[in-house]
Amino acid sequence: MEPLFTPEQLAEIHAYHQPYYIRAAVEPWVRLALSALLLGVLVRPVYRGATAAAAALERRFGAGLRKAPVSRAFFSAMDRLWGESGWGTAILFALFIDVATQLLYAPANVYFYYVLEHRYGMSNDTPAGFAWTWFKGGVVGAIALTALVVGLYGLARRVRRWWLVLGVPVALLMLVASALDPYRARLYFDQSPLPEGPLRARITALMRKADITFSDVMVEKTSVTSKRIQAYFAGQGPTRTIVLNDVILQEFAEDEVLAAVAHEAGHVNEPRWPGRIASSLAVMALLLLIDGLLRLSARRGWWGIQRPGDIRTLPLVSLVVFLLISFAAPVSGVLSREREREADRYGLKLTGDPGAFRRMLVKAARVNKMDPEPPRWLVLKGMSHPPMGERIAAVDTP
Template sequence: MEPLFTPEQLAEIHAYHQPYYIRAAVEPFVRLALLLLLLGVLVQPFYRLATAAAAGLERRLGFLRTAPVSRAFFSAMDRLWGEPGWGAAVIFALFTDLFVTLVYLPVDVWFSYTLEHRHGMSTQTPGTFAWDLLKGRLIAAFAIAALVIGLFGLARRLRHWWLVLGVPVALMLLVSSALDPYRGRIYFDQKPLAEGPVRERITGLMKQADIAFADVMVEETSVASRRLQAYFAGQGPTRTIVLNDVILKELSEDEVLAAVAHEAGHVQEPKWPARIASSLALVALLFALDRLLRLSASRGWFGTHRFADIRSLPLLSLLFFFVMVTARPISGAFSREREREADRYALRLTGDVDAFRRMLVKAARVNKMNPEPPRWVVLKGMSHPPIGERLASLPPP
């Protein structure tokens, strides 16, 4: 069998991945340093700035509190928060997020735009890249505002807020994947796969696998990236098979079918145990946040005067950072095993080892996958086994 990459291709792949490995090694320490800087130095200045900004907005836009349409919104926010000040709290949270975003911005632009273009992986223009970046920040800002109002607002009003908030959010997590087909359309246009042999064969394969689905969609990602991709989105009546336009260009029908068969393996996974465990972990995390908020209030850390003071937010971020650093290697190990099982399922479903091997080889070449990444990178939390390992595990054709 011919080698996966020529020496020249392998050298380029190593050059492409090396900066990512350096970032993976350094980033946890940088993130920790930024959080400690926020906690040790910037909490009070940001809080004063947020309070002043909220007061200025109140003077200029105070008429909205009595306007016929908007007064109901302000009244609801005041009741949820329990006292004036929710505007300053939201602005404080946005300031802290903006600080971290601006610190990371040059690095993010270099990695996501410059490096990707240098190695031929991105097709974005500066304008489309900036627009996607802005969309991401706007979505993040909305999520942060909702977090502040929901978490801190409830915590200020209810003693067992972590249970009141955790149980419905956990239940929402159990069914949130039903919305996945619609989230993907925020960044890329999608259209139904045209009638023809590929669609017919995918439909037949799903009938063989006994997997119901709503549609097969083509996601037009080539406007931003040259990577090929296939995935299932949604569940039940919203389950959708999504193929990007690159995969349809780069792979043959048999190879597309092999990729879909692999993704079908994830549909057949026993998902409820993991979803229930995630929901319980969320409730446990909220309880830990409650304990941390109470400790911060009792000690008067960061100038806090009462329980669930917004100035405790960077402390909660620090706890979340440690939870994620600890959990990522564990979740990565489970994810890699799920990917191995999905490979085995695809081979059982199609019985075409040769097409599956060709699909993996082409995906590795187009997506510039490192066949043998450093072991510490894998153990740190890679979601997929290295492509060299996946190919080596295939049975002979």
């Protein structure tokens, strides 16, 4: 059997992944140190700066914006939701911390996601394209953070059981949010329908065999930034879309593309409702925990807080969420890896072509420079997929 990598390729892959492994080991401690700095030193001065900035903006632009028809309605709605003045300070406080954190991580992000990717031939991105993608991500993140501040802290200031008022619609939204997946992806990459031809016909026949309905097969043009292959299903029900990036069409033969689609089809057949319901309940529990943190902070008077719903608790809430995610990652990783194994078994059964399935995995490993045997601690930390060496060995085992 042909080896997965030559010794030279394997050495290059190890050199490529080593910085990422170091980052995975160090980053949690950096995050904890940053949280300690924020909570121990920076909350008060950042809050004072946000208060001063909000007051200056109000003096400069407030009178005019509160009279203009559109902005007047916005200001009125925000005042009613917040219950009093101060929402501008809250939003600026959150954004100041977010921007400072982004700037702190910027050198590492540029190195890992641009320099290192180019050094090992994994990226086609230009400096302008990289900056534009980063900017779009920052804008989307800022909008999400603003919505969090207004929704969570605005309700927490005015409603006794705010966690229930906010949690129920969020939980319900999570149950159907995946229907929007095909549209979220298009924020970053252009997509176009896969042209009519043998490949589309074979994918359609394979999905008919699997009894999976879908709306279209789309080609996502990721090669402008990345040389990685990718295939996935987006959406559900009437919005379900099969997405193949243009790199996989360049690198894979038709039977190998079918094997990749068959693997992804295995995820469609997973029992998803139990997981979605559990996730929704977990969100409710998290919001209840946050409510307890807000009230505890007010009782103890931390950082000068006198009432629940004070934005100065945001770094504490972020730290607790980070710790919960970190502790849950090993368990969620075990579940995710088993889902991937089951999707491999399903794909093999659906195609009935273990040779094509093996070639698909081998090419994916080579093109994406996957470490066939990553460190065991990294796997246990919460890797979502089994190591590629393990997946290929499972195909080779009768």
